[in-house]
Amino acid sequence: MAQTLDDLPPRAALAEIARDFHARGWMAGTAGNLSARADDGHFWITASGMPKGRLDELDFLLVRVKDGEVVERVRPENKPSAETAIHRAIYALFPAARACLHGHVVTAAIAADRAKKGAKSLRLPAIEMIKGFDIWQQNPKVDLPLFENHLDVAKIARDIDARFKKTKPAVTALMVRAHGPTIWGASLQQAYNRFEILEYLLRYQAQARAR
Incomplete structure (x- = not known):
């Protein structure tokens, strides 16, 4: 047992994460996408429109970071996730990133809704769990970068690229x-852990404000 x-x-790890996230309500229906960096400048990413609670190892495509070209697909009908551009941007910006996970988390969406119009970040609560992001200061002031949503996902990716090239998060x-x-994380396990941690931080924040 692993x-x-x-x-x-x-791909087996990504399929396991997808089932786990689906069970938690973080990847309802076909929403969300997951990827893992492979060797030689490529990454595996979930196929578009697949129910995340039922993925298997064949439901991933190998995409080139440099230009987004699909270099391998097991099932001919599979198309790369609409958010492939965001994953490409992350892998290009952060060479140490080995996995990138995107889900639809209710507490996160609510936290973003509460942010002021035009806000560029969300302040995370300075509680013990923030250490999961390797932040060890006492009462740290840590901001989660916030981006506007666009129907054209490539525009979101360009916004991410432009901001993070100037200032690393x-x-x-x-x-x-x-x-x-x-x-994203330096390994699949680290990315998974940090996804859980971020959800915890935002859930804590929401419940603290509701008291």
Whole structure:
């Protein structure tokens, strides 16, 4: 039995994450997308329109980071996720990133809705769990980058690229309004852990404000 997600082949690990996220309500229906970097400048990403609770290892395509070209697909009918451009941007910006996970989390969407119009970030609560992002300061002031949603996903990717080329984020995560969080990590397990941590932080924040 695998001890961590990194003990599994990448596509098997991504399928396991998809089932887990679906069960938690973070990837309802066909929403969300997951990827893992492969060797030689490529990454595996979920096929578009697939129910995330039923993915298997054949439901992924191999995409080139440089230009977004599909270099391998097991099922001829499979098309890459609409958000492939965002994953490409993350892998190009952060060479150490080995996995990138995007889901639709209710608490995250509500947190973004509460942000002021035009806000560029969300302040995360300075609680113990923030250490999961390797932040060790006492009472840190940590902002989650916030991006506007666009029907043209490539525009979101360009916005991410432009901002992060100027200023690297404090956490390996970002949020798109009315959409959902995207988290990346140096391994599949780290990305998975950090997705859980971000959801916890935003859920804590929502419940603290409701008291």
